[in-house]
Amino acid sequence: MARRILWRLANLVPLLFGISLLVFFISKAGPADPVKNVLSEKMSPEQIEQIRQAYGLDQPAWKQYLLWLRDMFTNGGGISLSVRSPVSGIVFPAFLNTLILGAATTVVAVALGVLIGFVSGIRHGRLIDRAAMLLVQVGSNLPIYWFGLIVIWLTAVQWNWLPPGGMHDLRGDGGFGDLLLHLIAPAFAASLVSMLIIARFVRAAVIESAGSDYIRTYRSQGFGRAAILGKHIGRNILPPIVNTTGLTIGSVITGVVFVETIFSWPGLGSVLLNAIAGSDYPVIQSGILLVATTFVVVNLITDVLLDLLNPRLRHGGA
C-alpha cells in the first residue's frame, strides 16, 4: 500500500516537469514579443536591450526556463507586465477565491449528482427515472454560459432570493454566512456538467448493484429495504462515486472559469481572461501552472482514495 502511494508520488515529478515546460513555452510560442507592451516607440535600441536583459530574454532558452522556474518559487512569479507588481500578489488571492468556488462546486455536484442518480437508479424504468434522464439529457446540452445567466436572472432578478454576483456584500460584515449566500448560485451553475456526469454513473452503478445476486439473496432473506439500500448498495457505489468525482474535476474547473465572469467572482478565471486580453504572460503562466498543479494534486488524492477504498489492496495485497 505505502509502496503504491510512493510510486504515485514519484510519477508526479516527470508530469509536473512536463507541464512546467509546456507552460514556459506559452510565452515563447506566441507571435507577440513578451515585452512589447512595456516598450514604447520613443525608446532607443539600448533601452530596449536593457529591458530585454532585465527580463532575461537575451539568455538561451534552457537558461530562461531555469530562471523562470526560480522566479516561480522565489520572486513571486516575476513581475506582471501590465500592473508592474509581483505576479503572486495578483494570482494567489484570486486562486484562493477560485479554490473556494471550486470546492463548493464539487460539493454541489456530488450531492445533487448522487441524489439524482440514486433516486432514478432505485426507481429504474419508472416515471421519475425517465423524467430524471430527460433532465440529464437536456441539461448536459445547455451552454453553461447561458445557464449561469438564467440562474442569476431567476434567483436575483425575478425572485430576489440571492445576490446577483460578487463574493461579499459591500455593506455586509463579510462573514461566512454572507460568503455562503454568494456561493450558492455560482456553485450550482458551475456544477451543471459534472453533476449530470456523476448522476449518470451513480444511476448505472445502483442499477447494476441492485440487480446482483447477493442483493436478491438479502431480499429473499427478508432484510429491510432501507438496510439493503444504505448498507450494501450504498457501500458498493462509493468507489464509482469517488472515481467519477475525480474524473469530473476537469469539468468542475472548466465550469468555474465559465461561471466566474458571469457572476463577477473575483477568481483566477477572470484574472486569466484579463491577462490574455493584455498579453500579460507572467500572469498567464503562473495562473495556468497553478491550476494545472492543483488538478494533478487532486488527481493524486482521488487515486490514493480509490486505493484505500479497494479492499483487495487494503488487506495487505500487492
Place this chain on the structure above:
Amino acid sequence: MTTTTAEVRTGAPPRLRRSAAARFVRNREALLGLVVLIVVIGISVLAPWLAPYDPNAGDPENVLAPVGSAGHLLGTDDQGRDVLSRLLHGGRGALVVSIVSVAVALLIGTVLGLYGAFAGRRTSGVLMRIIDLMFAFPVILVALSLAAVIHPGPWVLIGTVVFGAVPYVTRIVFAEARIEREKDYVEAARSLGASEATILRTEVLPNLLSSVVIYGTSLVGVNIVFTASLSALGLGIQPPSPDWGRMISEGAKVLVTGNPGVATFPAIAILLVALAFNWLGDGLRDVLNP
C-alpha cells in the same frame, strides 16, 4: 409472430440491408435528429438568402424591439440588429469548427488507439496513462493557453476540441481493438503471413469504423455546446461575425433588464442542434451496432 418466421426463412443479405434502413426510419428520435440537422445545415448554408436583414446592420432607431414586433419576428438586440437574421447566420462558424475538429480528433484518436492496442505492453501502458491524464484534464486550460499563444479565434476552438476529444476516441478504439485483436480472423490473417500494419488497416479498422462514426456524431453535439461557451467568454469566434455563443454573452447585458430573448434564442438553437446530434448518434448505434 408470422412475420418474424417469414423473415427468418427468407433472411438473405439484401433483406438485412433494407431492414437496417427500416430500423433507422422506425427509430423516431434518430429520424428527428437527422431532419433537424438537415434543416439547420440547410439554413446555415442558405442564411445570406434567407435572412431578412444584414445580421450586422444595426438600427439605432429600433433598439431592443420585443419579440413579434413588425418586421422583426424575434425582435432586435441592444444595437438594433435583427435577432432572427443573426440566429440564421450564427450556426455557421460553430458547425464548421465542431465538425472539422471532431473529424481531426477521430483520425488522431483512431491511430493512437490502434497503435496502443497492437503495440507492446510497455508502450501501450505509457500511452494509455497519458490518455488517462488528458481525459480528466481541464480543457479550459488548453483554451486559455492557446488563446495566449495565438489570438482568440476559431483556431483556439479547434485546438481545444481536438485536445478534449482525442482521449475519448483513443479509449474507445483501444478497448474495441483489444477485443478484436484476440479474435480468430486476426489470428487467421496473421498465420497467412499478413503484416501487423495490413491486419490493422484491412481487417481491424473496418470493424471499428461504425463505432468511431457513432461516437463522433455525439461528440460533435457535445462540442457545439462547449465551443459556444468558449465563444461567449471571448476566446472563440470574434465579433462582428454573428455567432450563437457570442450572441449569448452579448444578450447577457440586456437579459437582466427584461429582454431574455436575445440570449435565449441562440441557447435554444444550440440545445436543439446538440440534441439532434445525440439522437442521430443513438439511432446510428441501433442500426449499425444492434
